[in-house]
Amino acid sequence: xxxxxxxxxxxxxxxxxxxxxxxxxxxxxxxxxxxxxxxxxxxxxxxxxxxxxxxxxxxxxxxxxxxxxxxxxxxxxxxxxxxxxxxxxxxxxxxxxxxxxxxxxxxxxxxxxxxxxxxxxxxxxxxxxxxxxxxxxxxxxxxxxxxxxxxxxxxxxxxxxxxxxxxxxxxxxxxxxxxxxxxxxxxxxxxxxxxxxxxxxxxxxxxxxxxxxxxxxxxxxxxxxxxxxxxxxxxxxxxxxxxxxxxxxxxxxxxxxxxxxxxxxxxxxxxxxxxxxxxxxxxxxxxxxxxxxxxxxxxxxxxxxxxxxxxxxxxxxxxxxxxxxxxxxxxxxxxxxxxxxxxxxxxxxxxxxxxxxxxx
Amino acid sequence: xxxxxxxxxxxxxxxxxxxxxxxxxxxxxxxxxxxxxxxxxxxxxxxxxxxxxxxxxxxxxxxxxxxxxxxxxxxxxxxxxxxxxxxxxxxxxxxxxxxxxxxxxxxxxxxxxxxxxxxxxxxxxxxxxxxxxxxxxxxxxxxxxxxxxxxxxxxxxxxxxxxxxxxxx
Numbered sequence: 001x002x003x004x005x006x007x008x009x010x011x012x013x014x015x016x017x018x019x020x021x022x023x024x025x026x027x028x029x030x031x032x033x034x035x036x037x038x039x040x041x042x043x044x045x046x047x048x049x050x051x052x053x054x055x056x057x058x059x060x061x062x063x064x065x066x067x068x069x070x071x072x073x074x075x076x077x078x079x080x081x082x083x084x085x086x087x088x089x090x091x092x093x094x095x096x097x098x099x100x101x102x103x104x105x106x107x108x109x110x111x112x113x114x115x116x117x118x119x120x121x122x123x124x125x126x127x128x129x130x131x132x133x134x135x136x137x138x139x140x141x142x143x144x145x146x147x148x149x150x151x152x153x154x155x156x157x158x159x160x161x162x163x164x165x166x167x168x169x170x171x172x173x174x175x176x177x178x179x180x181x182x183x184x185x186x187x188x189x190x191x192x193x194x195x196x197x198x199x200x201x202x203x204x205x206x207x208x209x210x211x212x213x214x215x216x217x218x219x220x221x222x223x224x225x226x227x228x229x230x231x232x233x234x235x236x237x238x239x240x241x242x243x244x245x246x247x248x249x250x251x252x253x254x255x256x257x258x259x260x261x262x263x264x265x266x267x268x269x270x271x272x273x274x275x276x277x278x279x280x281x282x283x284x285x286x287x288x289x290x291x292x293x294x295x296x297x298x299x300x301x302x303x304x305x306x307x308x309x310x311x312x313x314x315x316x317x318x319x320x321x322x323x324x325x326x327x328x329x330x331x332x333x334x335x336x337x338x339x340x341x342x343x344x345x346x347x348x349x350x351x352x353x354x355x356x357x358x359x360x
Numbered sequence: 361x362x363x364x365x366x367x368x369x370x371x372x373x374x375x376x377x378x379x380x381x382x383x384x385x386x387x388x389x390x391x392x393x394x395x396x397x398x399x400x401x402x403x404x405x406x407x408x409x410x411x412x413x414x415x416x417x418x419x420x421x422x423x424x425x426x427x428x429x430x431x432x433x434x435x436x437x438x439x440x441x442x443x444x445x446x447x448x449x450x451x452x453x454x455x456x457x458x459x460x461x462x463x464x465x466x467x468x469x470x471x472x473x474x475x476x477x478x479x480x481x482x483x484x485x486x487x488x489x490x491x492x493x494x495x496x497x498x499x500x501x502x503x504x505x506x507x508x509x510x511x512x513x514x515x516x517x518x519x520x521x522x523x524x525x526x527x528x529x
Binding site for chain 2: 041206294
């Protein structure tokens with residue numbers, strides 16, 4: 001049959017955000033695919049060169065609308081590495097709680113979009129409703145719902161609000177009940193399973209070679225989680241499992257994210273039980289020394305990395321952001337080739353694309 | 361930095377007589393392997409902190425060094441490729457991760473200002489492909505033997521490299 005190119009995007013229900021996937025099809029079968037990104041490029045790295053270190057925190061929030069807490073936290077850890085600052089113990093625990101809540105909220109947003117993609121509107125409404133629980137908690141903690149501006153260089157902006165510990169523990173217990181319900185809802189759905197199991201296989205070697213990180217890597221059977229392998233903040237004190245799966249397909253990626261939400265609930269409870277008293281912020285110097293700082297965290301989408309070059313002034317000389325999904329989406333052709341056009345939605349939806357951090 | 365490099369290379373010579381201690385420490389093992397395999401081009405090897413090692417390498421030996429890193433030392437994952445412009449040089453900075461030892465190697469490749477060209481490592485790590493395109497797009501670093509060195513974030517008809525310091529938007 002004659003081969004032809006189809007543009008899926010930039011305006012397409014499959015693309016959560018603004019990007020274009022060109023697929024070459026032979027009948028219904030995909031024979032080649034070229035992702036095209038850059039529609040949302042805002043030049044954040046260049047903007048940061050003209051702002052002081054503190055002014056950049058709210059900008060890094062805008063890197064990803066789904067998980068802005070991890071990005072501003074990553075930026076703060078990177079600059080702390082450059083300045084040589086040690087964060088107070090209490091701030092480390094507060095950061096862990098905030099990041100894990102953000103991870104649950106981000107994964108729930110992914111699950112909502114994914115359910116919507118696969119034609120389960122009820123999954124969309126349920127997950128978005130329960131995401132509100134954690135968004136409300138984050139609002140109580142930070143004062144904002146999506147872009148928090150909460151971590152600071154040298155700690156966090158505020159202490160925990162009143163009753164936050166009680167409400168958070170209650171929320172995690174509620175969430176665990178709901179997760180059980182989601183698992184029954186999704187895995188009991190024949191359509192959901194048919195569109196996931198065995199679709200979009202990304203072999204272990206390909207995943208490693210293409211630089212895929214995060215849930216997509218762990219779904220290919222590689223146990224690599226920076227929270228466990230290079231514990232930052234207070235993760236070394238936490239008892240949790242790294243979620244992995246050996247099936248390498250869309251179902252494995254779904255399963256890994258569900259397991260991560262279970263583990264996040266555990267981490268939040270442990271962190272709130274162990275949280276020490278004390279200061280939650282120290283005052284950082286305005287100017288950073290000349291030198292470089294390097295930070296990396298486990299973002300909900302993979303390995304987020306930043307590299308900052310200081311020149312002794314109060315502005316960074318260069319700030320480089322490594323977006324996990326930017327590298328993951330370059331591996332998309334490996335997952336797409338050989339499957340049908342109808343599977344594109346499941347495969348690309350299962351990657352949890354976030355164009356804000358992808359294009360920067 | 362040169363002092364730190366001398367101290368660590370002297371330290372590596374001291375523990376040369378006790379290979380078991382070197383093998384127990386992945387940071388030393390990587391630095392020693394790099395320094396012994398490419399004695400002329402690797403310089404300033406240092407341990408920055410546990411889990412992070414830094415080394416400078418001349419661009420002529422970048423490709424063989426990266427191949428050795430992946431094939432013999434287990435550095436399977438390229439985390440990040442950054443390009444930085446200084447007054448007298450460009451630097452391409454590779455952060456390479458080993459999944460077995462959880463170690464990150466920060467490999468710094470300086471290039472002259474009038475010829476920002478390095479070898480592409482996308483044949484070694486597929487994940488380097490898009491990151492090199494991004495460094496070309498935004499900073500104008502040319503990666504030799506790259507399969508498709510085109511702009512990726514900016515439109516194709518743009519003539520400038522916006523992250524350079526002489527760019528005024």
